[in-house]
Amino acid sequence: MSEDFHRIKRLPPYVFAEVNRLKAAARARGADIIDLGMGNPDMPTPQHIVDKLVETVNKPRTHRYSASKGIPGLRKAQAAYYARRFGVKLDPETEIVATLGSKEGFANIAQAIAAPGDVVLVPNPTYPIHAFGFIIAGASIRHLPANNGEDFLRAIDHAVKHSIPKPLAVVISFPSNPTAMVADLEFYKDAVALAKKHDIIVLSDIAYAELYYDGVPPPSILQVPGAKDVSVEFTSLSKTYNMPGWRMGFAVGNERLIGALARVKSYLDYGAFTPIQVAAAAALNGPQDCVDEIRATYKSRRDALVESFGRAGFHIPSPPATMFAWAPVPERYRELGSVEFAKLLIEKADVAVSPGVGFGEHGEGFIRIALVENEQRIRQAARSIKKLFSETSRSEHRETRPQKSATR
CATH class of the missing domain: 3.40.640.10 (Type I PLP-dependent aspartate aminotransferase-like (Major domain))
Known part of the structure; x- marks a missing residue:
């Protein structure tokens, strides 16, 4: 009974597990994590749908x-x-x-x-x-x-x-x-x-x-x-x-x-x-105006993401559809890989994303960003990432700055 079962052996370790662990640990110590990782809609289900559920559930x-x-x-x-x-x-x-x-x-x-x-x-x-x-x-x-x-x-x-x-x-x-x-x-x-x-x-x-x-x-x-x-x-x-x-x-x-x-x-x-x-x-x-409203909300979030992250120095290609953006890891962090970059964003910017390699090996070098926070929180995430980029640049500058010659 010590070996994994046949089908379990065909499933690789869950790529997102380490990122999720770090996210949970950060929250446990009080960090306000802006979670743009899982594609879990944050908006309420339209009321007429909920009302129909309540009406029906009362029928034995x-x-x-x-x-x-x-x-x-x-x-x-x-x-x-x-x-x-x-x-x-x-x-x-x-x-x-x-x-x-x-x-x-x-x-x-x-x-x-x-x-x-x-x-x-x-x-x-x-x-x-x-x-x-x-x-x-x-x-x-x-x-x-x-x-x-x-x-x-x-x-x-x-x-x-x-x-x-x-x-x-x-x-x-x-x-x-x-x-x-x-x-x-x-x-x-x-x-x-x-x-x-x-x-x-x-x-x-x-x-x-x-x-x-x-x-x-x-x-x-x-x-x-x-x-x-x-x-x-x-x-x-x-x-x-x-x-x-x-x-x-x-x-x-x-x-x-x-x-x-x-x-x-x-x-x-x-x-x-x-x-x-x-x-x-x-x-x-039923009425489909709720679908139009949901779509408009995601479009506004998409536009806020592309604009605010762009000003922070993180270019996000504008997605034409879905509730996700698929973004290349910035060049200066490319050698880290998508998992380590995602971990860095949690640890240093309080922002959670999904590493691209979790969607297949050809996803390496990318991250997926879910539009599951409101525009204010998305802009807050951009400010935190801009601060991280700035601190990284200063650190790199200090490391590469030539040392003064010693004087006698």
Whole structure:
């Protein structure tokens, strides 16, 4: 019993553990940590959604076992969302499954479709469950440098031709966590054509599709004619409606794949608590001005981050979507690596971020900054970082300043 279990041995040490430990220690000694690390929305869930939960939870029948694939009203609400947002028609009975957030959906689709030794293509860096859901299921991962254009499609084509066995599936995720990259409909058209050419599955994650700032709303792969032949797409209410703790998401698309996911889930859970499902349907069917307000809040925070950090000497590329900024570690700290730089920000600036290497080895040299503090706190973080940079510069100057010659 001294050795790790088989699946546990396939999971590397948690990259964020040391950063989280330092964050907890700093708070224990009274430090006011500005936490821009975890993408955990700080705004309240819209009141009409909470009210529907309270109304439903007072009905005793809703405390019984629920439906693993989601109650009919919720699946119909998701179908209505896809129809109005993307112009995509979905059958609520055969093409939609409610999941306990998109993370659980990815983990269980891996259990449903992957066998030990199967190869799955995954972008790097990316959200960890995209790879580790399949690793836990026993599959092998081939990483592709994350990109939103022809380079990524060529990498898929090359990987399919040079992988033995032939890859089972490819994961794509736009808007992307952590890089905030977006993709247009032409990219999806090419991706679907490539998947059909090679007979592989496409698993698309659009959890951040409603958090966009500078252009047209991000599309769905299912807008491509024939995409449902090869694709399943995952969405989440967590960020769209400030409902992260409610754990409500969806998988939609190819009937065979959705059926496999539903069958696995039927053995594992009875679905989310029914009042949560009813409230989630109210979120999708109800007024959507709350989504506009949430998006506007994140845009204001993004602009405050880019402006204030820029004045502090820390250039942050402006993310076009998501609730994250993906920033290169400043040149003077590049040799530290993303983990040590993140630790330095906690210890010397009372600011917490996520090290980029936690999202894959190609994330080294970057940090992810979450827009989960208000504008005042973001500017406070910028001032603290500016002070750290200034102190570092003075220290470097003292170390490199030539010594005066000794006099007799």
